[in-house]
Amino acid sequence: MEYxxxxxxxxxxxxxxxxxxxxxxxxxxxxxxxxxxTTETLPAKQVESIVKDVVCKYGTTQVLQYESSRGKxxxxxxxxxxxxxxxGLTMADENLVVISGGQQGxxxxxxxxxxxxxxxxxxxxxxxxxxxxxATYQGKSVGVKADANGLDLVDLEExxxxxxxxxxxxxxxxSNPTGGTYSVENRKGIAEITAKHGVLVLEDDPxxxxxxxxxxxxxIKTFDKTGNVFxxxxxxxxxxxxxxxxxxxxxxxxxGRFIIAKQSSDVCNSSISQLIVAEFLxxxxxxxxxETIIPVYKEKRDKMLDCxxxxxxxxxxxxxxxxxxxxxxxxxxxxxxxxxxxxxLKSKVAMLPGTHFYADGGxxxxxxxxxxxxxxxxxxTGIKILGDxxxxxxxxxx
Amino acid sequence: MEYxxxxxxxxxxxxxxxxxxxxxxxxxxxxxxxxxxTTETLPAKQVESIVKDVVCKYGTTQVLQYESSRGKxxxxxxxxxxxxxxxGLTMADENLVVISGGQQGxxxxxxxxxxxxxxxxxxxxxxxxxxxxxATYQGKSVGVKADANGLDLVDLEExxxxxxxxxxxxxxxxSNPTGGTYSVENRKGIAEITAKHGVLVLEDDPxxxxxxxxxxxxxIKTFDKTGNVFxxxxxxxxxxxxxxxxxxxxxxxxxGRFIIAKQSSDVCNSSISQLIVAEFLxxxxxxxxxETIIPVYKEKRDKMLDCxxxxxxxxxxxxxxxxxxxxxxxxxxxxxxxxxxxxxLKSKVAMLPGTHFYADGGxxxxxxxxxxxxxxxxxxTGIKILGDxxxxxxxxxx
Numbered sequence: 001m002e003y004x005x006x007x008x009x010x011x012x013x014x015x016x017x018x019x020x021x022x023x024x025x026x027x028x029x030x031x032x033x034x035x036x037x038t039t040e041t042l043p044a045k046q047v048e049s050i051v052k053d054v055v056c057k058y059g060t061t062q063v064l065q066y067e068s069s070r071g072k073x074x075x076x077x078x079x080x081x082x083x084x085x086x087x088g089l090t091m092a093d094e095n096l097v098v099i100s101g102g103q104q105g106x107x108x109x110x111x112x113x114x115x116x117x118x119x120x121x122x123x124x125x126x127x128x129x130x131x132x133x134x135a136t137y138q139g140k141s142v143g144v145k146a147d148a149n150g151l152d153l154v155d156l157e158e159x160x161x162x163x164x165x166x167x168x169x170x171x172x173x174x175s176n177p178t179g180g181t182y183s184v185e186n187r188k189g190i191a192e193i194t195a196k197h198g199v200l201v202l203e204d205d206p207x208x209x210x211x212x213x214x215x216x217x218x219x220i221k222t223f224d225k226t227g228n229v230f231x232x233x234x235x236x237x238x239x240x241x242x243x244x245x246x247x248x249x250x251x252x253x254x255x256g257r258f259i260i261a262k263q264s265s266d267v268c269n270s271s272i273s274q275l276i277v278a279e280f281l282x283x284x285x286x287x288x289x290x291e292t293i294i295p296v297y298k299e300k301r302d303k304m305l306d307c308x309x310x311x312x313x314x315x316x317x318x319x320x321x322x323x324x325x326x327x328x329x330x331x332x333x334x335x336x337x338x339x340x341x342x343x344x345l346k347s348k349v350a351m352l353p354g355t356h357f358y359a360d361g362g363x364x365x366x367x368x369x370x371x372x373x374x375x376x377x378x379x380x381t382g383i384k385i386l387g388d389x390x391x392x393x394x395x396x397x398x
Numbered sequence: 399m400e401y402x403x404x405x406x407x408x409x410x411x412x413x414x415x416x417x418x419x420x421x422x423x424x425x426x427x428x429x430x431x432x433x434x435x436t437t438e439t440l441p442a443k444q445v446e447s448i449v450k451d452v453v454c455k456y457g458t459t460q461v462l463q464y465e466s467s468r469g470k471x472x473x474x475x476x477x478x479x480x481x482x483x484x485x486g487l488t489m490a491d492e493n494l495v496v497i498s499g500g501q502q503g504x505x506x507x508x509x510x511x512x513x514x515x516x517x518x519x520x521x522x523x524x525x526x527x528x529x530x531x532x533a534t535y536q537g538k539s540v541g542v543k544a545d546a547n548g549l550d551l552v553d554l555e556e557x558x559x560x561x562x563x564x565x566x567x568x569x570x571x572x573s574n575p576t577g578g579t580y581s582v583e584n585r586k587g588i589a590e591i592t593a594k595h596g597v598l599v600l601e602d603d604p605x606x607x608x609x610x611x612x613x614x615x616x617x618i619k620t621f622d623k624t625g626n627v628f629x630x631x632x633x634x635x636x637x638x639x640x641x642x643x644x645x646x647x648x649x650x651x652x653x654g655r656f657i658i659a660k661q662s663s664d665v666c667n668s669s670i671s672q673l674i675v676a677e678f679l680x681x682x683x684x685x686x687x688x689e690t691i692i693p694v695y696k697e698k699r700d701k702m703l704d705c706x707x708x709x710x711x712x713x714x715x716x717x718x719x720x721x722x723x724x725x726x727x728x729x730x731x732x733x734x735x736x737x738x739x740x741x742x743l744k745s746k747v748a749m750l751p752g753t754h755f756y757a758d759g760g761x762x763x764x765x766x767x768x769x770x771x772x773x774x775x776x777x778x779t780g781i782k783i784l785g786d787x788x789x790x791x792x793x794x795x796x
Contacts, residue, residue, distance in 0.1 A: 008509070009658070043462075054446065065639060111534070260411070260534075264501070266498035266642055272449070272668070
């Protein structure tokens with residue numbers, strides 16, 4: 001039969017990440033394209049030890065019955081402590097909802113606030129799935145300029161005045177895709193300007209604890225005086241993606257509405273996943289685990305930086321990320337990196353053309369390299385192949 | 399600040415079920431209100447045995463890494479076998495998506511197909527969360543008349559012609575809330591009429607395997623000739639709700655779009671949950687487990703039927719459900735059961751006023767009683783209190 005898709009979904013295609021997940025299945029490809037943690041950092045032994053006697057320890061009801069849509073009381077209790085200790089955020093139960101990954105938070109915030117034609121401001125470039133989610137609610141993503149210190153506050157305010165956006169979405173610490181971190185002053189400025197104009201902020205923070213050389217920078221949420229900032233922390237990168245556990249924190253009034261969105265969707269999170277995260281948040285289990293994964297990622301980052309210096313022509317300009325999982329840069333020569341992507345893939349190496357991360361489709365000469373999921377040997381081999389390609393292939397444009 | 403909720407969400411309030419979840423937390427209340435499996439039927443030992451060595455058996459990547467949005471290949475393989483053996487449905491991988499509970503399937507199908515003002519036809523009465531989900535996409539739920547054999551096919555076709563609906567949502571086997579089952583002829587009729595008019599059918603089947611006296615009736619999907627029927631099976635009631643695992647099966651073209659909706663939301667299901675379900679689907683593990691829970695529920699159903707006969711005045715007219723978890727009926731005397739609900743709650747007994755299940759708010763004299771979650775003693779005590787109330791309190795109306 002002829003299917004009549006809704007207006008919101010008929011023009012939405014699969015994300016670039018989706019195609020890349022398919023590519024990652026070929027074990028011969030060296031991929032710097034995704035954003036996966038490396039399997040060696042996933043805490044298999046601890047998870048096994050936690051789940052081994054999970055029913056015995058918590059009882060059948062806690063492990064197998066329906067759970068509150070807000071989240072398990074035990075997990076909420078420990079999340080409050082975690083948010084206070086690690087992020088400086090004082091939250092009550094009614095400010096929190098446990099979600100099935102940070103992406104679900106973006107989805108529900110868009111469902112709650114974005115009408116057809118509404119604008120969502122994002123950093124240019126930003127997390128590409130956010131662009132897709134906004135599109136599925138017929139919203140319009142508009143990019144705000146950014147530099148090494150954070151958002152361009154003049155551009156932010158101008159775009160607020162021009163577009164009257166519902167929301168600003170940012171990943172202010174070790175950002176995806178740029179790896180950059182907003183300064184404290186920049187965060188204060190964002191909080192002030194958005195509060196002044198009554199614009200919501202969705203602050204997505206999956207990476208801040210994967211910190212190599214950076215100092216702790218407080219969340220934008222800590223500068224929130226009017227209740228317009230909503231903060232999300234995720235355990236996908238610091239424990240394991242498959243648990244699908246993250247948390248959103250914000251004004252109780254909106255979290256009450258947010259729960260209605262969750263009730264109308266997946267009802268509640270997996271209880272076993274919630275209990276695993278709760279155990280990691282007890283005492284210093286998570287802290288110690290993070291201390292073991294940081295050297296692994298730092299070594300990979302440093303290896304990739306070395307290899308870029310060694311093999312990739314200086315036409316590629318990039319920043320050194322102080323945390324997170326990505327190296328981001330651009331080619332001075334104005335290349336079409338999407339065309340390069342296809343060529344390089346023939347040599348079984350994958351990177352990610354940066355254009356997908358731009359709200360307006362710009363950034364054709366940008367590239368994101370993920371260093372968290374490849375081995376040191378793969379980084380050496382893969383970046384050499386990349387470097388050889390860029391050394392010998394002239395720019396397609398300009 | 400003043401929050402400007404989207405048009406789709408600003409008028410949506412929490413579900414009646416939500417208030418009831420709150421009530422269920424008071425251990426003194428005997429509740430026939432929810433739809434929870436009883437904890438004694440939840441397979442704690444098997445789950446413990448499966449998760450005990452889950453990492454050792456499957457490896458870190460399978461247990462902790464990101465998973466395909468469609469679902470784990472191992473689970474998909476076993477789901478195909480399950481759907482073939484238990485439901486008579488022959489499906490390929492591209493026809494399936496693993497979802498975080500059947501409710502997520504309703505949500506995504508609405509997101510994919512329902513524009514503002516579109517109609518979704520439902521049985522009158524129907525699962526109340528569906529009414530809420532349709533409302534969150536600014537759709538309109540319209541009830542179709544039903545009797546003991548299924549939908550009134552004349553009314554169905556008239557309402558299709560009148561409302562040009564995008565979708566028909568039904569729970570055709572041991573329905574929530576009525577406990578009724580559509581006949582084979584009725585299912586064929588639904589498949590034919592909807593195919594003729596190009597209306598999608600979302601067939602929700604969480605209860606069919608909890609069968610006491612009924613015979614196996616094939617899904618509507620088995621009569622689907624044009625690809626307009628989408629079928630969902632859930633493991634919440636037959637394994638455990640907390641796993642959040644269900645499956646949707648339908649035309650590959652639409653399942654490809656459905657995956658985009660999932661990618662934009664919770665990305666993928668919990669891997670541990672998927673592996674637990676996969677283990678239950680190996681050999682006859684699930685079949686044997688279901689054989690152990692059926693006598694437990696049948697005894698509860700029979701007990702409740704006995705108690706209703708003994709204590710509740712014959713003003714209450716009800717059907718004997720052949721499976722599932724609910725007894726449904728109406729009062730000949732045209733009562734306002736919502737008012738009764740509040741009175742009865744003072745005696746620490748909760749039932750569910752049926753009006754919440756009607757698309758148009760009718761059915762004020764109807765009541766749903768859940769027998770799966772209370773003990774035999776609670777059923778005796780609770781139904782006696784209910785019966786005393788209805789014996790001594792005159793109808794508020796008529």
